[in-house]
Amino acid sequence: MIIVMQPGATREEEQRVISHLEREGFKVHLSRGIERTIIGVIGDKTRLKAETVTALAGVEKVVPILQPYKLASRDFHPEDTVVETGNRTIGGAAVQIIAGPCAVESRDQLLEAADAVREAGATMLRGGAYKPRSSPYSFQGLAAKGLEILAEARERTGLPVVTEVMDQNLVEDVAAVADVLQIGSRNMQNFALLQAVGQTNKPVLLKRGLAATIEEWLLAAEYILNAGNSRVILCERGIRTFETYTRNTLDLSAVPAVKHLSHLPVIVDPSHGTGRRFMVAPMARAALAAGADGIMVEVHPRPQEALSDGSQSLDPEQFAALVREIRPIITASGRELERQAV
Amino acid sequence: MIIVMQPGATREEEQRVISHLEREGFKVHLSRGIERTIIGVIGDKTRLKAETVTALAGVEKVVPILQPYKLASRDFHPEDTVVETGNRTIGGAAVQIIAGPCAVESRDQLLEAADAVREAGATMLRGGAYKPRSSPYSFQGLAAKGLEILAEARERTGLPVVTEVMDQNLVEDVAAVADVLQIGSRNMQNFALLQAVGQTNKPVLLKRGLAATIEEWLLAAEYILNAGNSRVILCERGIRTFETYTRNTLDLSAVPAVKHLSHLPVIVDPSHGTGRRFMVAPMARAALAAGADGIMVEVHPRPQEALSDGSQSLDPEQFAALVREIRPIITASGRELERQAV
Amino acid sequence: MIIVMQPGATREEEQRVISHLEREGFKVHLSRGIERTIIGVIGDKTRLKAETVTALAGVEKVVPILQPYKLASRDFHPEDTVVETGNRTIGGAAVQIIAGPCAVESRDQLLEAADAVREAGATMLRGGAYKPRSSPYSFQGLAAKGLEILAEARERTGLPVVTEVMDQNLVEDVAAVADVLQIGSRNMQNFALLQAVGQTNKPVLLKRGLAATIEEWLLAAEYILNAGNSRVILCERGIRTFETYTRNTLDLSAVPAVKHLSHLPVIVDPSHGTGRRFMVAPMARAALAAGADGIMVEVHPRPQEALSDGSQSLDPEQFAALVREIRPIITASGRELERQAV
Amino acid sequence: MIIVMQPGATREEEQRVISHLEREGFKVHLSRGIERTIIGVIGDKTRLKAETVTALAGVEKVVPILQPYKLASRDFHPEDTVVETGNRTIGGAAVQIIAGPCAVESRDQLLEAADAVREAGATMLRGGAYKPRSSPYSFQGLAAKGLEILAEARERTGLPVVTEVMDQNLVEDVAAVADVLQIGSRNMQNFALLQAVGQTNKPVLLKRGLAATIEEWLLAAEYILNAGNSRVILCERGIRTFETYTRNTLDLSAVPAVKHLSHLPVIVDPSHGTGRRFMVAPMARAALAAGADGIMVEVHPRPQEALSDGSQSLDPEQFAALVREIRPIITASGRELERQAV
Structure with missing residues (x-):
């Protein structure tokens, strides 16, 4: 100092x-x-x-001269961390494609989505049972019922499930079903929640807060690591800037920055990062070319009927096209797409 | 639409x-x-x-054409809301000065601060028993012990107490002591917490999130109002911008904006809003001239020994000078400084 | 370093x-x-x-440890600079109110505006003969004809004239009429233009760029000072942030910051800073309470007919009300309103 | 509307x-x-x-419902514009790599840089003879002497030259040497300059302003197009946000956005966009994967001796590695690297 x-x-x-x-x-x-x-x-x-x-x-x-985080820093842990979950590894040579609807809306919707994304090449399934919404009047998710449906979808497709937990008192319930616990951007500095997920034995996907610097994001990861859970995956999903054409500004430079400062794997969510369907594929390609360990994409069987985020969701056909488009980029980046479990 | x-x-x-x-x-x-x-x-x-x-x-x-919030909107509730707590009214003709240390650090420190701010003209006492800190290694507050000390300080000075609650499971404990429950900016969209404080009978001081638009802030208030608690006080404390000279950018235009869009009272925190001691008094004057219903100021008996936010804390003498400086502004604005309870 | x-x-x-x-x-x-x-x-x-x-x-x-500017810094020049122009002083005990339309639209419009603002208490007149507009299809000003009209208005009202120069080749023409040369926020780092106005003998009102840090703003002032012109007045007019309710975010903390770092006078433009008529008066009061040396306000005889910025312009009656509202704030701040020349 | x-x-x-x-x-x-x-x-x-x-x-x-620009919009001109300059085409199937030092510092430095970037695969040469610098005390470029050296380097290497013009009175001089006139981000809304380059017959590379929305950027392009010059190339180079780890936040989503809204080609500058050498290659890969028509990269024979931007400049070896890394991305994106003229 x-x-x-x-x-x-x-x-x-x-x-x-x-x-x-x-x-x-x-x-x-x-x-x-x-x-x-x-x-x-x-x-x-x-x-x-x-x-x-x-x-x-x-x-x-x-x-200040030194970084304020330790467990999350590459100085402390020079080797890349590879997070294992089910039959997947995040942060190694393989690239993961996490796909699925923003919210679980019904059994039919989720199973249809899960089948479709698996078919198209997704390696993990996403879907929210609990949804953080800016307005109290928006659809808030199916809650416990949603978790049941996610469990069924995993059983059926073999895809590990990533789902958000928003409430520290529900961490146990969500962890009973989820393969990966997601912390949403609004909760990146909800320290009670970070400590709660830090005490589970499930990997945590930590989204960057809308106004979080890279340092604050790594300090939030430090809360989880310091609570005893070493399996943290970072997820860039756009920061808030003056630009209004996109929903957020996807900060892809966070990918090399995090790789430089930390040993933790980092994935990118181009759906929330842009808010516009036509931008999802180009930004997914760019994320992987920048060195991301995976992408997380919203896919809905019928986006026009989605209860949330329809305008940024791909339909299954668009998602299949995206997977085709990213394959050569993955190869060109010296990575491979994780093969699905059979 | x-x-x-x-x-x-x-x-x-x-x-x-x-x-x-x-x-x-x-x-x-x-x-x-x-x-x-x-x-x-x-x-x-x-x-x-x-x-x-x-x-x-x-x-x-x-x-969209209509505002997405209803209970918080002035269209719905044209009259100004006046929040009563103890012997204070927030949002009426009187201006409130909430002062005290960032964190309760010890019984001596808090009682000394409480006596000093009361003496200098504060009308309410602030102090954190639970502290949200970006780093897990920073001082996190005295917790339950801090609440006890706050209760003693209220007893001793007659000043109502504003203190933060960060954990939904502690709402009951904090509400047993606090006159006003504070929701910090990092938790502005912690919806589980908003719902929990919405179910208490205590006024809630809702700080604006670092990256929250005025619309999102009012939607966060809507969560509390919709849960049944009509006593919400808004608090502008700076937003995150590119400027690094100040800790945040205090957005005083939020004061007339909120007064226009909503019936809820709004106060301003020039300590967090600027992060620099010499700016606190000018920005407190400006806040009141803009029409704020009060200010919240960090005061520490010995800022150089503060465990957090020392660089933006006033010492008692500086705070007394600030109160002298804002008096003519309050009068010029057609308001009055709330007289202290005897 | x-x-x-x-x-x-x-x-x-x-x-x-x-x-x-x-x-x-x-x-x-x-x-x-x-x-x-x-x-x-x-x-x-x-x-x-x-x-x-x-x-x-x-x-x-x-x-870096030291500030990169020198002539603009208070370390170098501890006393406040007072800029004199005609019978006005900017930066001394007196507060200046600069008012007038965004653009000079016609002889009748400007003279009517000039008479009205003088009547209501303005101490200087503003009006653009050359207008920087985001679109090439917007009204760009009356150019030389506008300058003539401004000269006539000064003759008639005795109010010194502040007007923008956008083109380095027109500096001489504009300086022949203007009492104060305005550099707009889009040109804050147009270094050829800064050097050109730095070689005139007219005071320069330098607006802060939309994305300029305080340091960059003072460095832009340094260009003018370094070219030999010591009469620089800074003008805060809002910075660009994520908030969309206001046109810009008026950064009033820039007022005490500039007063601390520099000896130059600083005024505030609450019209561009907010973009909304109802906010102009509260933010003008706040600016003066924060210690600004003056305000610059858009006033149009009939805002609904304005060719630019109508939604943020006051009509003469609203402006007269604003002057009445700021008088007690000016007094409470220990300043006085500059009396008009007779 | x-x-x-x-x-x-x-x-x-x-x-x-x-x-x-x-x-x-x-x-x-x-x-x-x-x-x-x-x-x-x-x-x-x-x-x-x-x-x-x-x-x-x-x-x-x-x-507003319609876009405020017309000539720049894809509605008006559905086909991609391909800008030709010398033996290069920007915006077609080929990807351009523009490389060279931030500033021309000496004949030896530039010729050495030019030879090295040509050798490594650059297709065009960059280098500033006139440099916009935040401080008046920084190196401002070699001016006319710098132009001479650029002309010699073009002669020697066959690479077309991109160089900045900052002063409307120097447009003719710069255009006499440059193959492409660069407008820097600080001058994106210097309308006198936009009009001046709009009257030349040289292609214009228009950098996005630090705080410019995509709409404002396209309106700035509209000024040039409307002045009669249809050869505009857009260049994303980072916007200003709260993040301080990077010099700016490179907004790669601007690439698909511009491709959607406009017919103009768009390239990306990962050097200014990040400000850190180790990020240049990953962000160059990402830019091309997102669909950019080229990249512009700072390369200096000895970055540690650079008079400006040394920390973001690559040395020739690092640049050669970058070219090797982007080749497979270009191929994977269905583009090709422009072959050099023999």
Whole structure:
């Protein structure tokens, strides 16, 4: 950590900062320049304890040097993490295609969707039994009934199931069915929920918050890792910017950034990331070319009847076309598409 | 709701949209222009059910006309809502000054802060027993012990207590002590939590999410109102933008916007909104001049020892100066500072 | 400047960075911590020359310590700058109210507007003869004819004229009429234009760019100051964020920020900052309470006939009401409204 | 265009809006719903003239239906535009790789860079003779001398030259050397400059502004097209968001968006878009997978000696590796890399 003193800071103020830091057990290092005095704090493992120094008289700013997360960082864990779930591996040589409807709307709808995405090449199934909706008047999901249907779809297709949990008191129920627990972007900093999923033995797919920096996203992962669950998968799904043509701005540079900073696998959701059907395939191709470990795509048997997100959902035929389009990109990227379990 | 068809949409596609809407019980209205066909949907009370139309072939975009919230809207409830708590009223002629430390750190720290802010003119006390922190390694609050200390401070000073609840399973415990339950910005769309506080009989101070539009913020309020709790106070605390000089960008235009769209009271937090001590007083003055019903300010007996947010906390003397500075602004705005209970 | 080396940086890489800096004439200071090596660069007056170090092998990041602007900084010029123009002073005890239509549309319109705003209490007149418009098909202003009309309006009302210049080849023409040259937000980094107005002897009102940080804004001012013109007035007019309810997000925290970092006067434009008529008065009050040296407001004799920005323009009666509303705020802020020249 | 009246709008207010529109030559269409009255304006070719209606009493909002640009729109010009320059075609089956240093720093540096990028597979050469820099104290380019050197490099390598023009008075000089005139992001709405390059016979590469929506970007292109120059190439180079890990946020969804809305070719600059060397190759791959017509990459013989943008510049070896990496993506996307002229 580097502490920059104000131009007019007095020797007394300098001394008070130094004493404060030494009292906290830090070794400090003073550089008195012509215009500013700078105090280096050596071995700032505990960056956070030292934050209080910003409030001391004479301090202009504090510049952290180390990353505030540890378990999530590549410095700490240089090898790529590969998350296993059922017969799938996320983060290895294989690329996963997670597909299915935004919400489970009925048994027929989900089974039809599940059959269709399996047929077209999906390797995992998505579908929400509990739906976070901006309005209390929107469809909120089939809840427990939805979980039952997801379990049946897995049985039938062999596809592992990714589904969202929004309520810490339902983590156990959802984990009883899900192969992967999804944390939605609105809950990325719902710390009670992060701790709850951190105590399960299921992989967690952690979506990036709409306004979350990459650092905050990795700190949210750190909550889960620190609670004892090492199987975290990150999912970029668009951030909020001024652009209104797309629903969000899909930040594909997060893929190489996360790969550089962390050992965790990262997938991309081009459906929420764009909000427009015609953009899903190009952005899925781009995500995989950027190095993502998989994609998550909304597919509905009849998007025009979807109870949520219809405008960004593909129909089965469009999804099959997408899978055909991404195959050469996957190959060109030196990866392979996970073969389905037979 | 207005449906705009694509330039090349066929008569069949038009007809399918119309049939879909009529099946859902809407009355429709077709305008065939030279370049576009537009379908008006009359009486779109249930905007959300009709959203599925965006997924129909030939539809270019759907333009909602009505606001998606109802209980929070001024159309529905033209009079200003005044929230009463203890001996305070938020949203009436009086302006409230909520002050206290970011976190309850010890009995001594809180009682000292409470005495000091009362002395200087605060009308309510703030202080966190449970703290949402981006990092799992930061100080997370004293929890139940913190609540006890807050209760003692209220007893001692007569100031009603505002404190955050982050965990739906702790709502009852926090509500047993708090006069006002605070929902932090990270939890603005934690719907399980919104529903839980909506079922209490305590006023709820709902902070705006970092990336929340005003519409989404009012929809979050709608969750609480719809759960049966009509005592919602909104709190603007800065949104996330590209500017890095300030911690967030305090969006004071939200004050007149909310007053226009909603009947709910709105206060402003210039401490989190700016993150810099020297900006707190000017932005507090500006907030009140813009028409806010109060301000919420972080005050710590010794900011340099604060376990969180020290750099934006005022010391008691700075806070007393702030109260002196805002008095003429309050008077100039035709409001008055709530007198303290004796 | 602080250089943070990568975790695995070698001694050779360290040495190459040090040699590079010493060759450039810097004194350096090495701190080898457990996890990172940090190189301090003492007396980094010439931050910019040293930027090249970011490209050296083994460097993780470079943290600038000093501000990159000098002439605009308060460190360099501790006293507030007061800009004089005609019989007005911007930045002193007096607050200026600049009002008038977005564009000069006709002689009648402008003279009517000028009379009305003078009558209501404006101290300076605004009006565009050249208009920057997002679309080539929008009204682009009356050009030279507009300048003539502005000159007549000044003659008639005694109000100094603020008007925009968009084209470096027209600076001389516009400066022949204008008392203050306005640089619009789209041109904040049009460096050829900044240099051209920097070579005139007229004050320059520099609007903040839609996506400009405060640092970039002050660097744009530095271009003008560095070209020899010391009379720069900053104008906050809203930045671009995700919020769509307002046209822009008026960043009033820029007022105390600029006052802290710079000696230049700063005014606020609540018309462009909000884009909605009902918000202009509350945000004007807030701007002055935050410490702005003036406001700039769009007023049109008949907003419904305005060729641009009608929805954010006040009519003369609304403007007169605004002036009445801001008077007590100005007084409460310890300022006074500039009296009009007789 | 759709006009939504306020809930309490009177019949008189409705009538005034209708009369206003009819006077302007529009055909209108009234739908009186239970909660709102909606006025449709048929055939709103001239959306902009009708904007004034927003200022009329009783109007809540005006919703434009048609795009405000015409010459740039795919509706108007359904076929892809292919821009020819020298022996290159931008926007056809071939993908272009434009590479070279940020700035021309010396004859030796540029010729060395030009030889190296040609050798590695670049199809066009970039390099700035005039540099827009946030600070007046940064290196501003070699100006006319830089143009001479670029001309020599073209002669020597056969690569067409892309170079920026920042000053409307230098358009002629730059056009005398450049094969493609670049408009930088800071000047995207410098309308005098857009008009000047619109009057040349050289292709124009128009970078997206930092805070420009896709609509504003296409309107900027419309200025050039409307001035008579139909050879516009769009270039996505990152937008400004809250994320600070990357220099900008590269918005690759702009590629399919622009392809959908417009017929103009679009390329991507992953160097400015990310600001970090290690991200350039993954984002170049992603851009091409998303459908971009080319990429523009900064390459410097010795990035550590670059006078600007060193940290995002590749060295020749890294660039050669990038070309090898993108080849299979180009093939997988059904495109081909433009062969170099012999």
